[in-house]
Amino acid sequence: MSIGFIKQALNTLLPQSRRRTSYRVNQWFKWLSPGLSVKRWLLISISGVVLGVLGLAISIRLTPIFWAIELLRNFLGKITDIVPYYISGPIVLLLGLLLLLWGQTRTVSSITQVLRPGAEEELVDVLLAHRRLYRGPKIVVIGGGTGLSTLLSGLKTYSANITAIVTVGDDGGSSGRLREEFGMLPPGDIRKCLTALADEEKLLTELFEYRFSSGDGLSGHSFGNLFLTALSDITGDLERAVAASSKVLAIRGQVLPATLSDIRLWAELSDGRRIVGESKITDAKGTITDFGCTPIDPKALPAAIKAIKEADYIIIGPGSLYTSVIPNLLVPQIADAIAAADVPRIYVCNIMTQPGETQGYSVSEHIKAIDKACGRPLFNAVLVHQKSPSPRALVRYAQGNSHPVFLDREDVTKLGRRIVLANIMHEDEKGCVRHDSQKLAKVLIKWYSGAKI
Structure with missing residues (x-):
């Protein structure tokens, strides 16, 4: 009766475990996708560890390492006497790889929590999307x-x-008023393109398209137009203002008059x-x-x-x-x-x-x-x-x-x-x-x- 219950519990839990495991393994292997430039650095890191150990061994004339290796050899010899080498070898190799992947995953996760707090997307997915877009x-x-x-x-x-x-031919509305009052090129169409290319499009669109409904001289102006007008005055012309705005908004691409x-x-x-x-x-x-x-x-x-x-x-x-x-x-x-x-x-x-x-x-x-x-x-x-x-x-x-x-x-x-x-x-x-x-x-x-x- 107890054995049947255990089997039933295992049958219930294993599919969920497999789903979680397959998802995590899939995320791990994404780091090996072409174009991420990760595999080369991972190989270089492993090479650095190997060379570091080798350098340490050379510097101390191998004495402690020799005895450590001898101890490890005797220990492994005992294990292979119990479990054949063709079984124990792959198991230990797999365990090492799993520890390496786990350590790398936790490292990336810690970095992601700092750089992208609260983000739902995995960092590897963000990097893959970034590489795809810029290609x-x-x-x-x-x-x-x-x-x-x-x-x-x-x-x-x-x-x-x-x-x-x-x-830059607009002369009506907020753009026209700024053109007449400040002698600058109309920023309205440029503003719309900047918000369209921004990553946080919804929030920035609401901010840049916000129009003041009252205020002496502000009524009718959009925040985005005033933002570009101020930047034009600071940077010297509209081209530099748009370039600076593009950096602030982290847009994909560029907008040019x-x-x-x-x-x-x-x-x-x-x-x-x-x-x-x-x-x-x-x-x-x-x-x-x-x-x-x-x-x-x-x-x-x-x-x-x-x-x-x-x-x-x-x-x-x-x-x-x-x-x-x-x-x-x-x-x-x-x-x-x-x-x-x-x-x-x-x-x-x-x-x-x-x-x-x-x-x-x-x-x-x-x-x-x-x-x-x-x-x-x-x-x-x-x-x-x-x-x-x-x-x-x-x-x-x-x-x-x-x-x-x-x-x-x-x-x-x-x-x-x-x-x-x-x-x-x-x-x-x-x-x-x-x-x-x-x-x-x-x-x-x-x-x-x-x-x-």
Whole structure:
């Protein structure tokens, strides 16, 4: 009866024990994964112990060690008389390895508790993820606004080698006020990209997007804009301020303004009006026939050109066509660098048309607008959302004269662009349509993997 009870208890406990043991062994062997640069240092450590013992033996002329070895030899001889060497040897070897792994595990655990208190992830998993991300493709993403930050928050799970080149043509809201009052470049779009690439995205987004609702001179400003303004004053310019912010926020990748020139966007409308100022162009609610900026030849940031030349993959958009995407391409050096890049280049087309900018535009008309602004084709593929929004969303957007961007396949093909169709949309409970960051990033990475073969 007692034997049966013991067997039952063992059968209950052993599966749990096996699960815990297999998990721990799996975690141990992860330290031997390629790319962690751990195996070499472990081997060097063991070699150091062996050489240390050898050096000690030489320095004391082997006398105490000789007697210790003799004692150990006699002891082992007695053991092998009882248990054969082909059994006792592997058991002792296994015991030694287990003690070594246990000691290393406890050492790493102690270090982890200091460096990452309260962290749920194992340190080895963090290191593996870090190695994977920093071996990812060098991706350059060009755009601005909410569309670019949405894409970046998805891409950062695939690579840490991301460079976001961001427009600096904004002159509305908090950015516009800071631009006028302090004479600095607008920080709004850059702020959104920094928070999107930060590891602690949720908390930092809440902090950087926080807007003061009261206070003399503070009302309407976001904390992130004020933070970048202060850093610009301390470091001397926006480029250095962004670099310093990137270190503070520990972002994956880098964010660069397209230019440090104080550019002003202008648009000529079909009714003859000429509108100056990014915020005024959309508010004019007209049809854009020509578009540009002053000065007409802004100088590109050298770091941005370097990133494009070293890129493995270039993504343009998504974002407002005339006020977020095209302004970057009005910097001639940036357009030249993209055109010269022999890497996969794709444009992410918007899901819905935008009143005041692209009302009535099809996919091909988005492409033609970019080609016209740059004077040449800059990308060889276009990503288009496949599935139509819900009827509720269509009604909501139609009330604001916005509709899904129509895919005119034949015209796009005539422009020499490959069409990439995918479901990359997120629709919230209110019927608001946006790109889904994870779906969008997954499709773009998958297309890149196929395009580079």
